[in-house]
Amino acid sequence: MSFNVHAIKAIYKFELHRFGRTLMTSLFVPAITTSLYFIVFGSAIGSRMTEVDGIPYGAFIVPGLIMLSMFTESISNASFGIYMPKFTGTIYELHSAPVSPLESVIAFVGAAATKSMFIGLLILATAHLFVDMPIAHPIAMIGFMLLIAISFCLFGFILGIWAQSFEQLSVIPMLIVTPMTFLGGAFYSVHMLPEPWKTITLFNPVVYLISGFRWTFFGKGDVAMGISLTFVAGMLAVCLTVVWWMFKTGYRLKK
C-alpha cells in the first residue's frame, strides 16, 4: 500500500456527504446573494453606470461576484472540514490511520474545492438569468476557477488547523478576505480609482485574482493575465508550503 487511495475516497465521500446534509442552504445562499447583488448593484447602480471598460456593468460584476462567493465558501468549507474533527475529537481517527499528510490534503481540499466549483458554476448560471454573459475563454475560465478553488481551500485548511476557537475561524474571512475582495475591484475597475488609491490597491493580491478571472470572460482585465497567474501560482505555493510544514511539525495537530 504505497498510496492509500481507499482513505482518500473515504474522506472525500464523507466530506461531500457532510455538504449534502446542508445542500439546500449551500445552494440557496449563493443563489440568493447573487440575485441581491444584481438587484442592488446591477440595477440600481448599473442604470447610472452603463459600461466599464466597454463592458455592460451587469456583466462586468459577475466575475467579481463569483470570486467573492468562491473565496468565502472555499475558506469556510475547508476550514470547517478540518476544524470540526479537532473540535469534536474525531481527529484521533485520522491521526491513527495510515494516511499521509498529502493524502489528507488531497481528500479534504479536493472535497471542499468540489463544492466551491459547484457554487461558482451555480452563481454563473444565476447570473445568466439577469445578464448576457459572454465567455471568451471557457477552458481558461474553468481552469482559473479550479486554481482559485484549490488555493482558497488550502488556505481554509490551514486556517482550520490554526484556529483554536470558532471565533478565530470566522475572523480571518470576515476581517481580511471579504474587505480585500471588496477593495480588490470586485465591483469596479482599478482604472476608475484616483491616485493614490490606484497604486495602493495594486498591493492587494485579490486585484490580480479578480482581474485574471475577468480576463477569461471578456478577454481583458486590469492587469496582464501573466501577472494574475503568477499571483495564483504564488498563493498556491505558499499554502502548500505551509501545509507541508504543519504536517511535518505536527503544528497544532498533535500533542
Added chain:
Amino acid sequence: MASILSVRGVSKRYASGHQALGEIDLDVEEGEIFALLGPNGAGKTTLISIICGIVNASGGTVTVDGHDIIRGYRHTRSTIGLVPQELATDMFERVIDTVSLSRGLFGKPRNDAYIEKILRDLSLWDKRAAKVQELSGGMKRRVMIAKALSHEPKLLFLDEPTAGVDVELRRDMWALVRQLRDNGATIILTTHYIEEAEDMADRIGVISKGELVLVEEKHALMKKLGRKVLHVRLSEAMSAVPAGLADWKLALRDEGHELEYEFDTHAEDTGVSALLARLGELGIGYKDLNTEESSLEDIFVSLVHAPKSTAKGEAA
C-alpha cells in the same frame, strides 16, 4: 512467541511541561490479552496514544509487528485498531457510514459482509441506519468498537472500554474480545476494575506516575496481591489473643473488640472455616463477620509508595 509490540525507553513531556511518561519499556506477545492498570493520570492513555500515532513521543522507539511506528507508519497503523477512552464520533452520520468510513481510512477496500458481521456481533445491525446522535451512550461505545474493528486489526487497544457500560454489554464485549483473541488478535486494554483484569488478562502491567512499576503474569500477580482480611466482631472484648488460636496469625484491634485475620484468597485452604470452628469450640462469641479485600486503589497506593527499587524487585 514473537512480540507484536515493543516499547523502548518511551518518554513524554507535554507542551505544558508535564512529564506524563518517564521511560517506558514494554513487550507484548502476539495473541495475548494485556491489561494496563493505573490510577487516573498515570499515563495509560498517553502511552496508547503514542503507539497509535496520535501523540508524538518525546523520546524512545516503538515497534509494532516488526515496523517502527514512525518510519513504518503505514504498516503499524493498519495493524492497530483503537477504541479511545473518550467517545468521539460524527454525531450526524449514520452508524453504518461512520463504520465504513473507518474501514476506508485504514486502507481496506469496501467489504459489506464484514461490516455487517461486526455490526451484528455488537448488536448494532438493527441500528445501522440510525444517526449516531440518536444512540444511547453504551451504544455509541459499541459504534466506537465497531469502527476500531472495521479494518480487521491484529493489535487492538481498548482504553477503558467498560466505563459507563451496563453489565450485559460488558459481558458481550468480553465475549467478543475473547473471540478476537481466539482468531489471533492481540488485545491491550486499560481498566479501573481489577475483576475485569483478573477475568480477562493474561498479563497485567501497573503504571503509576508515568512509570511502569510492575509487569507480571496474571496468576502470579493475583496470588501476590490477592490478600483478604477477615474481621471478627467479638461479643465480649478480650485483652489478648487466646493461646488456642495461635495457629492463625491474628491481631486484636479496636481495644479488644475485634479479631483480624489476614489470609490468602488463592490458597488451597484459607483457614477461615477452621478458625470459625475453633472460635465455637473455645466458646468465643461474635456478633458480626466481614471480609475486606485489598482494592486496586490500595495496591496502587502500596506500589506507588514503595521505593521504586523494591517494587521492581518484587516484579522480577
